[in-house]
Amino acid sequence: MKSIQSNIKKAKKYLVKKHCVAVPTETVYGLAGNAYSDISIKKIFKLKKRPLNNPLIVHYYDINKLQEDCYINDNFIKLYKKFSPGPITFILKLKKKSKISKFVTNKNKSLAVRFPKHRLFRQLLKNLDFPLAAPSANISTKLSSVQVSDVVDEFGSKIKYILDGGKCQIGVESTIINLTSKPSILRLGGLDISKIEKVLKIKVLINTNSKKKIAPGQFPLHYSPGIPLRTNVKIPKKNEAFLLIKKRKIKLKNYFYLSKKNDLKHAAKNLYSLLRKIKKNGYRMIAVEKIPNIGIGKTINDRLNRASRY
Ligand code: TXA
Numbered sequence: 001m002k003s004i005q006s007n008i009k010k011a012k013k014y015l016v017k018k019h020c021v022a023v024p025t026e027t028v029y030g031l032a033g034n035a036y037s038d039i040s041i042k043k044i045f046k047l048k049k050r051p052l053n054n055p056l057i058v059h060y061y062d063i064n065k066l067q068e069d070c071y072i073n074d075n076f077i078k079l080y081k082k083f084s085p086g087p088i089t090f091i092l093k094l095k096k097k098s099k100i101s102k103f104v105t106n107k108n109k110s111l112a113v114r115f116p117k118h119r120l121f122r123q124l125l126k127n128l129d130f131p132l133a134a135p136s137a138n139i140s141t142k143l144s145s146v147q148v149s150d151v152v153d154e155f156g157s158k159i160k161y162i163l164d165g166g167k168c169q170i171g172v173e174s175t176i177i178n179l180t181s182k183p184s185i186l187r188l189g190g191l192d193i194s195k196i197e198k199v200l201k202i203k204v205l206i207n208t209n210s211k212k213k214i215a216p217g218q219f220p221l222h223y224s225p226g227i228p229l230r231t232n233v234k235i236p237k238k239n240e241a242f243l244l245i246k247k248r249k250i251k252l253k254n255y256f257y258l259s260k261k262n263d264l265k266h267a268a269k270n271l272y273s274l275l276r277k278i279k280k281n282g283y284r285m286i287a288v289e290k291i292p293n294i295g296i297g298k299t300i301n302d303r304l305n306r307a308s309r310y
Protein backbone atom coordinates (compact mmCIF):
# COMPACT_ATOMS: atom_id res chain seq x y z
CA MET A 1 0.00 0.00 0.00
CA LYS A 2 2.77 2.35 1.02
CA SER A 3 4.74 1.63 -2.14
CA ILE A 4 1.63 2.27 -4.26
CA GLN A 5 1.34 5.72 -2.73
CA SER A 6 5.01 6.47 -3.25
CA ASN A 7 4.86 5.25 -6.87
CA ILE A 8 1.91 7.53 -7.55
CA LYS A 9 3.79 10.37 -5.93
CA LYS A 10 6.78 9.68 -8.19
CA ALA A 11 4.60 9.60 -11.31
CA LYS A 12 3.00 12.86 -10.22
CA LYS A 13 6.38 14.50 -9.67
CA TYR A 14 7.50 13.73 -13.23
CA LEU A 15 4.18 14.79 -14.75
CA VAL A 16 4.18 18.09 -12.91
CA LYS A 17 7.67 18.68 -14.28
CA LYS A 18 6.21 18.15 -17.80
CA HIS A 19 7.85 14.78 -18.39
CA CYS A 20 6.06 11.76 -19.87
CA VAL A 21 5.17 8.76 -17.72
CA ALA A 22 3.81 5.37 -18.81
CA VAL A 23 0.60 4.49 -17.00
CA PRO A 24 -1.48 1.32 -16.72
CA THR A 25 -5.09 1.32 -17.90
CA GLU A 26 -7.61 -1.51 -18.10
CA THR A 27 -7.12 -1.60 -21.89
CA VAL A 28 -3.42 -0.99 -22.73
CA TYR A 29 -0.61 1.06 -21.21
CA GLY A 30 -0.66 4.77 -22.04
CA LEU A 31 2.16 7.26 -22.51
CA ALA A 32 0.88 10.13 -20.40
CA GLY A 33 1.60 13.84 -20.27
CA ASN A 34 -0.08 17.01 -18.98
CA ALA A 35 -2.86 17.74 -21.50
CA TYR A 36 -2.65 21.46 -20.73
CA SER A 37 1.05 21.73 -21.53
CA ASP A 38 2.41 22.18 -25.06
CA ILE A 39 5.82 20.99 -23.87
CA SER A 40 4.48 17.72 -22.44
CA ILE A 41 2.37 16.98 -25.49
CA LYS A 42 5.20 17.64 -27.93
CA LYS A 43 7.30 15.15 -25.94
CA ILE A 44 4.63 12.46 -26.38
CA PHE A 45 4.53 12.92 -30.17
CA LYS A 46 8.31 12.82 -30.37
CA LEU A 47 8.71 9.70 -28.24
CA LYS A 48 6.04 7.83 -30.19
CA LYS A 49 7.25 9.12 -33.57
CA ARG A 50 3.61 9.96 -34.13
CA PRO A 51 2.48 12.29 -36.94
CA LEU A 52 1.27 15.59 -35.45
CA ASN A 53 -2.06 15.29 -37.26
CA ASN A 54 -3.07 12.24 -35.22
CA PRO A 55 -4.89 13.63 -32.15
CA LEU A 56 -4.59 12.20 -28.63
CA ILE A 57 -7.13 10.89 -26.10
CA VAL A 58 -7.38 12.90 -22.88
CA HIS A 59 -8.04 11.00 -19.65
CA TYR A 60 -10.14 12.51 -16.84
CA TYR A 61 -10.98 11.40 -13.33
CA ASP A 62 -14.66 12.24 -13.75
CA ILE A 63 -17.26 14.36 -15.54
CA ASN A 64 -16.74 17.44 -13.32
CA LYS A 65 -13.25 18.11 -14.59
CA LEU A 66 -14.28 17.28 -18.14
CA GLN A 67 -16.86 20.06 -18.27
CA GLU A 68 -14.13 22.67 -18.04
CA ASP A 69 -12.95 21.53 -21.48
CA CYS A 70 -15.88 19.97 -23.38
CA TYR A 71 -19.58 20.33 -24.09
CA ILE A 72 -21.53 17.30 -23.01
CA ASN A 73 -24.80 15.98 -24.46
CA ASP A 74 -27.57 13.49 -23.59
CA ASN A 75 -26.02 10.53 -25.38
CA PHE A 76 -22.79 11.18 -23.54
CA ILE A 77 -24.54 11.25 -20.15
CA LYS A 78 -26.30 7.94 -20.85
CA LEU A 79 -23.11 6.19 -21.89
CA TYR A 80 -20.99 7.82 -19.18
CA LYS A 81 -23.40 6.66 -16.45
CA LYS A 82 -23.37 3.11 -17.72
CA PHE A 83 -19.80 2.54 -18.87
CA SER A 84 -17.40 5.01 -17.26
CA PRO A 85 -14.91 4.44 -15.89
CA GLY A 86 -14.26 1.83 -18.55
CA PRO A 87 -13.06 1.03 -22.08
CA ILE A 88 -14.99 3.67 -24.03
CA THR A 89 -13.66 6.91 -25.55
CA PHE A 90 -16.05 9.73 -26.46
CA ILE A 91 -15.49 12.36 -29.13
CA LEU A 92 -17.02 15.60 -27.87
CA LYS A 93 -16.99 19.27 -28.86
CA LEU A 94 -14.16 21.25 -27.35
CA LYS A 95 -14.98 24.46 -25.49
CA LYS A 96 -13.30 27.60 -26.78
CA LYS A 97 -12.03 28.47 -23.31
CA SER A 98 -10.59 24.99 -22.79
CA LYS A 99 -6.96 24.84 -21.65
CA ILE A 100 -6.20 21.72 -23.70
CA SER A 101 -2.95 22.14 -25.64
CA LYS A 102 -3.59 22.76 -29.33
CA PHE A 103 -1.12 19.96 -30.09
CA VAL A 104 -3.47 17.40 -28.49
CA THR A 105 -6.21 18.01 -31.05
CA ASN A 106 -4.15 19.22 -34.00
CA LYS A 107 -6.24 22.39 -33.67
CA ASN A 108 -9.47 20.44 -34.26
CA LYS A 109 -12.67 21.46 -32.51
CA SER A 110 -13.36 18.03 -31.08
CA LEU A 111 -11.66 16.15 -28.27
CA ALA A 112 -11.39 12.42 -27.53
CA VAL A 113 -12.00 11.81 -23.81
CA ARG A 114 -11.91 8.75 -21.64
CA PHE A 115 -12.30 7.79 -17.98
CA PRO A 116 -9.93 4.89 -17.35
CA LYS A 117 -10.80 2.22 -14.84
CA HIS A 118 -7.42 1.05 -13.56
CA ARG A 119 -7.15 1.81 -9.83
CA LEU A 120 -3.64 3.28 -9.99
CA PHE A 121 -4.39 5.51 -12.95
CA ARG A 122 -7.52 6.78 -11.21
CA GLN A 123 -5.60 7.55 -8.05
CA LEU A 124 -3.03 9.40 -10.09
CA LEU A 125 -5.68 11.46 -11.93
CA LYS A 126 -7.35 12.30 -8.64
CA ASN A 127 -4.05 13.72 -7.40
CA LEU A 128 -3.44 16.01 -10.37
CA ASP A 129 -4.94 19.35 -11.27
CA PHE A 130 -4.68 18.68 -14.99
CA PRO A 131 -6.02 15.84 -17.20
CA LEU A 132 -3.63 13.42 -18.90
CA ALA A 133 -3.28 13.02 -22.63
CA ALA A 134 -2.22 9.43 -23.18
CA PRO A 135 -1.96 7.58 -26.45
CA SER A 136 -1.06 3.90 -26.30
CA ALA A 137 2.52 3.39 -25.09
CA ASN A 138 4.10 2.15 -28.30
CA ILE A 139 5.98 3.51 -31.29
CA SER A 140 3.46 4.71 -33.90
CA THR A 141 1.87 1.85 -35.97
CA LYS A 142 3.40 -0.85 -33.74
CA LEU A 143 1.75 -3.12 -31.18
CA SER A 144 0.33 -1.54 -28.05
CA SER A 145 1.87 -2.41 -24.68
CA VAL A 146 -0.03 -4.49 -22.15
CA GLN A 147 2.66 -4.85 -19.47
CA VAL A 148 5.72 -3.01 -18.20
CA SER A 149 8.18 -5.17 -20.18
CA ASP A 150 6.39 -4.16 -23.43
CA VAL A 151 6.79 -0.48 -22.61
CA VAL A 152 10.49 -1.09 -21.95
CA ASP A 153 10.76 -2.91 -25.31
CA GLU A 154 9.24 0.10 -27.05
CA PHE A 155 11.02 3.00 -25.36
CA GLY A 156 13.96 1.63 -23.36
CA SER A 157 15.31 4.30 -21.06
CA LYS A 158 13.78 7.16 -23.08
CA ILE A 159 10.88 7.57 -20.68
CA LYS A 160 11.38 8.78 -17.14
CA TYR A 161 9.02 6.52 -15.27
CA ILE A 162 6.62 3.60 -15.70
CA LEU A 163 3.83 3.22 -13.17
CA ASP A 164 3.58 -0.56 -12.80
CA GLY A 165 -0.03 -1.74 -12.71
CA GLY A 166 0.53 -5.34 -13.80
CA LYS A 167 -0.89 -6.84 -16.97
CA CYS A 168 -3.83 -4.98 -18.55
CA GLN A 169 -7.16 -6.72 -17.91
CA ILE A 170 -8.75 -6.13 -21.32
CA GLY A 171 -5.68 -6.08 -23.57
CA VAL A 172 -7.10 -4.14 -26.55
CA GLU A 173 -7.77 -0.40 -26.82
CA SER A 174 -11.00 1.37 -25.93
CA THR A 175 -14.00 1.57 -28.26
CA ILE A 176 -14.22 5.08 -29.77
CA ILE A 177 -17.63 6.68 -30.37
CA ASN A 178 -18.14 10.01 -32.07
CA LEU A 179 -20.87 11.97 -30.27
CA THR A 180 -20.40 15.31 -32.03
CA SER A 181 -23.07 14.29 -34.56
CA LYS A 182 -25.14 11.14 -35.10
CA PRO A 183 -23.35 8.54 -32.90
CA SER A 184 -20.85 6.49 -34.87
CA ILE A 185 -18.13 4.06 -33.90
CA LEU A 186 -14.66 5.14 -35.07
CA ARG A 187 -12.72 2.24 -33.55
CA LEU A 188 -13.81 -1.18 -32.35
CA GLY A 189 -12.45 -1.86 -28.91
CA GLY A 190 -12.88 -3.29 -25.45
CA LEU A 191 -16.57 -2.40 -25.13
CA ASP A 192 -19.06 -4.32 -27.23
CA ILE A 193 -21.08 -2.15 -29.61
CA SER A 194 -24.28 -4.09 -28.88
CA LYS A 195 -24.05 -2.88 -25.28
CA ILE A 196 -23.76 0.72 -26.48
CA GLU A 197 -26.76 0.27 -28.77
CA LYS A 198 -28.83 -1.09 -25.89
CA VAL A 199 -28.19 2.05 -23.87
CA LEU A 200 -28.71 4.53 -26.72
CA LYS A 201 -31.66 2.52 -28.06
CA ILE A 202 -30.49 3.12 -31.63
CA LYS A 203 -28.34 1.33 -34.16
CA VAL A 204 -24.99 3.10 -34.21
CA LEU A 205 -23.09 3.57 -37.43
CA ILE A 206 -19.77 1.82 -37.75
CA ASN A 207 -17.31 4.11 -39.39
CA THR A 208 -14.03 2.34 -38.76
CA ASN A 209 -12.81 2.43 -42.36
CA SER A 210 -14.08 5.85 -43.29
CA LYS A 211 -12.58 7.42 -46.41
CA LYS A 212 -12.42 10.67 -44.55
CA LYS A 213 -10.17 9.28 -41.85
CA ILE A 214 -11.26 10.94 -38.64
CA ALA A 215 -9.35 8.62 -36.32
CA PRO A 216 -6.01 7.57 -37.73
CA GLY A 217 -6.53 4.38 -35.69
CA GLN A 218 -8.69 3.69 -38.73
CA PHE A 219 -5.64 3.73 -40.99
CA PRO A 220 -5.08 0.37 -42.63
CA LEU A 221 -1.58 -0.27 -41.27
CA HIS A 222 -1.63 -0.34 -37.50
CA TYR A 223 -0.98 -2.69 -34.61
CA SER A 224 1.87 -4.25 -36.57
CA PRO A 225 4.04 -6.94 -34.99
CA GLY A 226 6.72 -6.02 -37.54
CA ILE A 227 6.55 -9.31 -39.46
CA PRO A 228 3.99 -10.55 -42.00
CA LEU A 229 0.80 -11.99 -40.57
CA ARG A 230 -2.00 -13.85 -42.32
CA THR A 231 -5.47 -14.59 -40.98
CA ASN A 232 -8.08 -17.37 -41.32
CA VAL A 233 -5.38 -20.02 -41.73
CA LYS A 234 -6.21 -23.71 -41.50
CA ILE A 235 -2.75 -25.16 -41.96
CA PRO A 236 0.37 -23.06 -41.28
CA LYS A 237 3.37 -23.09 -43.60
CA LYS A 238 6.70 -24.51 -42.49
CA ASN A 239 8.50 -21.93 -40.30
CA GLU A 240 5.31 -19.97 -39.54
CA ALA A 241 4.25 -19.38 -35.95
CA PHE A 242 0.64 -20.54 -35.58
CA LEU A 243 -1.67 -18.52 -33.32
CA LEU A 244 -4.69 -20.51 -32.16
CA ILE A 245 -7.84 -19.61 -30.30
CA LYS A 246 -7.85 -22.74 -28.12
CA LYS A 247 -5.43 -25.41 -26.88
CA ARG A 248 -4.80 -28.49 -29.02
CA LYS A 249 -3.93 -31.97 -27.88
CA ILE A 250 -0.81 -32.15 -30.02
CA LYS A 251 2.00 -29.97 -28.76
CA LEU A 252 4.06 -28.28 -31.43
CA LYS A 253 6.80 -25.76 -30.83
CA ASN A 254 5.30 -23.22 -33.22
CA TYR A 255 1.78 -23.31 -31.67
CA PHE A 256 0.75 -20.35 -29.51
CA TYR A 257 -2.58 -20.28 -27.71
CA LEU A 258 -4.71 -17.19 -27.27
CA SER A 259 -6.87 -18.98 -24.73
CA LYS A 260 -7.30 -22.43 -23.22
CA LYS A 261 -10.88 -22.93 -24.26
CA ASN A 262 -11.99 -20.63 -27.05
CA ASP A 263 -12.53 -17.74 -24.62
CA LEU A 264 -12.52 -14.49 -26.61
CA LYS A 265 -11.92 -12.25 -23.58
CA HIS A 266 -8.82 -14.24 -22.68
CA ALA A 267 -7.79 -14.11 -26.32
CA ALA A 268 -8.03 -10.30 -26.37
CA LYS A 269 -6.00 -10.08 -23.18
CA ASN A 270 -3.25 -12.29 -24.62
CA LEU A 271 -3.28 -11.03 -28.21
CA TYR A 272 -0.57 -8.34 -28.21
CA SER A 273 1.75 -10.10 -25.77
CA LEU A 274 1.68 -13.31 -27.83
CA LEU A 275 2.37 -11.43 -31.05
CA ARG A 276 5.36 -9.80 -29.34
CA LYS A 277 6.54 -13.16 -28.00
CA ILE A 278 6.35 -14.77 -31.45
CA LYS A 279 8.49 -12.01 -32.93
CA LYS A 280 10.97 -12.26 -30.03
CA ASN A 281 11.23 -16.03 -30.50
CA GLY A 282 12.65 -15.32 -33.94
CA TYR A 283 9.73 -16.22 -36.20
CA ARG A 284 9.54 -14.34 -39.48
CA MET A 285 5.88 -15.05 -40.27
CA ILE A 286 2.65 -15.48 -38.31
CA ALA A 287 -0.41 -17.49 -39.30
CA VAL A 288 -3.60 -17.04 -37.29
CA GLU A 289 -6.52 -19.43 -37.28
CA LYS A 290 -10.06 -18.13 -37.82
CA ILE A 291 -11.29 -16.18 -34.79
CA PRO A 292 -15.08 -16.15 -34.16
CA ASN A 293 -16.38 -12.75 -35.23
CA ILE A 294 -18.60 -12.12 -32.20
CA GLY A 295 -18.30 -9.80 -29.20
CA ILE A 296 -14.71 -8.80 -28.57
CA GLY A 297 -13.75 -11.27 -31.34
CA LYS A 298 -14.72 -8.46 -33.75
CA THR A 299 -12.08 -6.23 -32.18
CA ILE A 300 -9.49 -9.01 -32.34
CA ASN A 301 -10.25 -9.52 -36.04
CA ASP A 302 -10.07 -5.78 -36.69
CA ARG A 303 -6.58 -5.64 -35.15
CA LEU A 304 -5.40 -8.78 -36.95
CA ASN A 305 -6.65 -7.49 -40.29
CA ARG A 306 -4.80 -4.21 -39.84
CA ALA A 307 -1.69 -6.06 -38.63
CA SER A 308 -1.87 -8.26 -41.74
CA ARG A 309 -1.36 -5.27 -44.05
CA TYR A 310 2.32 -5.16 -43.15
O1 TXA B 1 -7.59 2.29 -24.69
C1 TXA B 1 -7.19 3.34 -25.17
O2 TXA B 1 -7.95 4.13 -25.77
C2 TXA B 1 -5.71 3.69 -24.98
C3 TXA B 1 -5.45 3.93 -23.50
C4 TXA B 1 -4.04 4.34 -23.21
O3 TXA B 1 -6.36 4.87 -23.01
N1 TXA B 1 -5.36 4.82 -25.76
C5 TXA B 1 -5.24 4.78 -27.12
O4 TXA B 1 -4.78 5.97 -27.67
O5 TXA B 1 -5.49 3.81 -27.78
P1 TXA B 1 -4.22 6.08 -29.17
O6 TXA B 1 -3.70 7.46 -29.28
O7 TXA B 1 -3.28 4.99 -29.43
O8 TXA B 1 -5.47 5.95 -30.06
C6 TXA B 1 -6.40 7.01 -30.04
C7 TXA B 1 -7.18 7.06 -31.30
C8 TXA B 1 -6.33 7.44 -32.49
O9 TXA B 1 -6.67 6.57 -33.54
C9 TXA B 1 -6.76 8.87 -32.78
O10 TXA B 1 -6.71 9.15 -34.14
C10 TXA B 1 -8.19 8.88 -32.29
O11 TXA B 1 -8.15 8.10 -31.14
N2 TXA B 1 -8.62 10.25 -31.92
C11 TXA B 1 -8.07 11.07 -31.01
N3 TXA B 1 -8.70 12.26 -30.98
C12 TXA B 1 -9.69 12.20 -31.89
C13 TXA B 1 -10.69 13.12 -32.33
N4 TXA B 1 -10.81 14.33 -31.81
N5 TXA B 1 -11.53 12.70 -33.30
C14 TXA B 1 -11.43 11.45 -33.80
N6 TXA B 1 -10.50 10.54 -33.43
C15 TXA B 1 -9.63 10.91 -32.49
Ligand code: MG
Pocket residue numbers: 135136144
Ligand atom coordinates in the same frame (compact mmCIF):
# COMPACT_ATOMS: atom_id res chain seq x y z
MG1 MG C 1 -2.39 3.48 -30.42
